[in-house]
Amino acid sequence: MSSPDNSTVEAAGCVLWRRSPIDGELELCLVHRPKYDDWSHPKGKLKRGEDPLTGALREVTEETGYLAVTGAQLPTLRYLANGRPKRVRYWAAEATEGGFTPNTEVDRILWLPPTAARNRLTQPRDRTLVTSLLASLHLT
Numbered sequence: 001m002s003s004p005d006n007s008t009v010e011a012a013g014c015v016l017w018r019r020s021p022i023d024g025e026l027e028l029c030l031v032h033r034p035k036y037d038d039w040s041h042p043k044g045k046l047k048r049g050e051d052p053l054t055g056a057l058r059e060v061t062e063e064t065g066y067l068a069v070t071g072a073q074l075p076t077l078r079y080l081a082n083g084r085p086k087r088v089r090y091w092a093a094e095a096t097e098g099g100f101t102p103n104t105e106v107d108r109i110l111w112l113p114p115t116a117a118r119n120r121l122t123q124p125r126d127r128t129l130v131t132s133l134l135a136s137l138h139l140t
Contacts, residue, residue: 009086012056013043014093015133016068018111026139028117028130029095031063032108038122039110041129043088052089063106066098072136077125090129092136114139 016029030039044059046052053070060068071092078087100109112120118130 007084009081009084010046010052011043011086011088012046012052012059012090013041013088014056014060014068014070014091015041015074015129016060016064016066016093016095017133017137018095020111026114026137027111028114028133029064029066030110030112030117030120031106032110033105034107035105036122039120040122040126041090042106043090053091056089056091057093060093061098062103064095064098064109065100066095068093068095074129074132074136077129079125090132092133 018027018029019025020027029042031042032039042060042063044055044063046055057068057070060066071094074090074092076087076089078085080086102108110120114130114134118127121127121130
């Protein structure tokens with residue numbers, strides 16, 4: 001039952017952060033998706049009828065293995081993906097507990113300081129979210 005509709009793909013994710021267990025400095029979590037060979041913030045498509053915030057936290061857990069507590073809503077990104085408009089809503093989220101296990105969707109994660117995370121992100125549009133996170137945490 002496929003249709004060539006151009007309805008917007010709804011997705012959600014988080015800019016996941018923690019304090020380094022080593023030096024207490026801020027670290028951001030990036031995920032590597034082998035299907036696209038890219039580094040991004042954890043995110044994914046919403047299930048039918050799913051609340052965006054619920055979906056964002058589900059994606060964080062599925063992709064990183066971490067539970068998180070959400071903070072400020074961050075800017076929504078809009079772009080074309082496979083010829084269809086996509087809207088991704090983001091939140092700041094602090095990792096609370098968990099641990100990463102590689103899976104078919106995400107084979108690696110990195111915890112990086114903000115500048116290194118910004119530089120590692122594949123898509124320039126994702127870099128603005130690092131700045132927004134820092135502002136929401138009053139670190140800019």
